[in-house]
Amino acid sequence: MTQVRLGVLGCAGIATRRMLPAFAAAPSAHVVAVASRDHDKAEQVARQFGCEPVTGYEKLLSRHDIDAVYIPLPAALHASWTERAIGCGKHVLCEKPLTTSAFQTERLVRMADEKGLVLRENFMFPHHSQHEQVRRLIDSGVIGKVCAFAAVFAIPPLSKDDIRYQAELGGGALFDVGVYPLRVAQYFHGPDLAVRGASLRYDHGVDVGGEVLLCSRDGVTVQATFGMEGVYRSSYDFWGSAGHLRLGRAYTPAADHQPHVQLWLRDEEREIVLQRDDQYTNAAESFARAVLTNAHGEGDSQITALADLVDRVRAAAARA
Incomplete structure (x- = not known):
């Protein structure tokens, strides 16, 4: 075959x-x-x-x-x-x-x-090469020791009859867009992220946005923000001892999109152009x-680790 x-x-x-x-x-x-x-x-x-x-x-x-x-x-x-x-x-x-x-x-x-x-x-x-290119930049030490990481995925409000506002169909921002910043956090910082706090905002009978505070095993603070109630945002940032790196259009870039990384270092600002790729x-x-x-x-551990993390985020938000 x-x-x-x-x-x-x-x-x-x-x-x-x-x-x-x-x-x-x-x-x-x-x-x-x-x-x-x-x-x-x-x-x-x-x-x-x-x-x-x-x-x-x-x-x-x-x-x-x-x-x-x-x-x-x-x-x-x-x-x-x-x-x-x-x-x-x-x-x-x-x-x-x-x-x-x-x-x-x-x-x-x-x-x-x-x-x-x-x-x-x-x-x-994860099938877009831009993320491995970012990983190589971080591993090269260009921003020094990584201290914190923040990921955001937000979309504008949807039509009121959209299935993402229907709890009985598995709707809500966490399942639809929140899993992206959580998954990219695991991509860079490993599956064993501790949940330090979580908050979910509700409307239309489902969660429409939220924030999660995590910590990696090596002590990196991780923040995930998501929602379907504001302007479109799709990015992640690394903060290090010697600089700051940002990747925009992180999750849904078109095949013809030219990705680039923004770097803010101690003495300069720099933009690095990455390769185009077709993640779909x-x-x-x-x-x-x-x-x-x-x-x-292959990949089973990634699937179960994310599902476990989402469960722990929901439990933390319920306790808040």
Whole structure:
């Protein structure tokens, strides 16, 4: 097998805008079919991407010409459909968060591993080379010893009928945008982050923003800020003994975006231009290659560590 035969469970915007084009561009992936509960919607999307429409998710999972599925459904539905897909012997790429609790996440990770199936949570930003370029800059000592790190991801208010304002569908800012600064904090500072404090702001029946204070094992103070109630922000900052580094457009840069790092040193300000990259196609290809090489279990610790951290953040906010 030189290509993974993929099925898509749902026609959400993230699928049509990002992942279906990414799978089309990934050499190791081939989308066979897309499913929707609405036949007309499935036909419309399938026609756009040159695949077969399927009415109903169960019908797609029962097909023998599909090796893996991509799940872009609302967060509250991720666990049940991921479990069904694993039960049908399908590899799974599921939109974040994989589930809404650490217990559910750990259970699904174990199930997939026991069956020898690849299970991935679809964070795309780690597949952009800009973050490893930043890591190399930090490791070079350009800003000296790192003392603090801050990450922000915020989006403007959404339409009142958006599913992210529906608690029963797994809505809320923490699950939708908050997981990004938490995940990037783990990316640079390791999975074992202690939660020192957390605050969540509520409106429309869900959390619409929040702040988290963390500490790494080597004593770096980490702050994560997120929300869906103000202007767009997508960045992270390192503060060191000899300078300050900032990366903008950290989480959702377009493939043609020219990333750059801002540096404030003791005696100068500097801008470093980084390489362009396509994190969407990279993420699609990474999943497909994991399936083709039978790399099940790879990345499991990242999935469970983030789910555990989110649980601890929610508990800290409830105590505040």
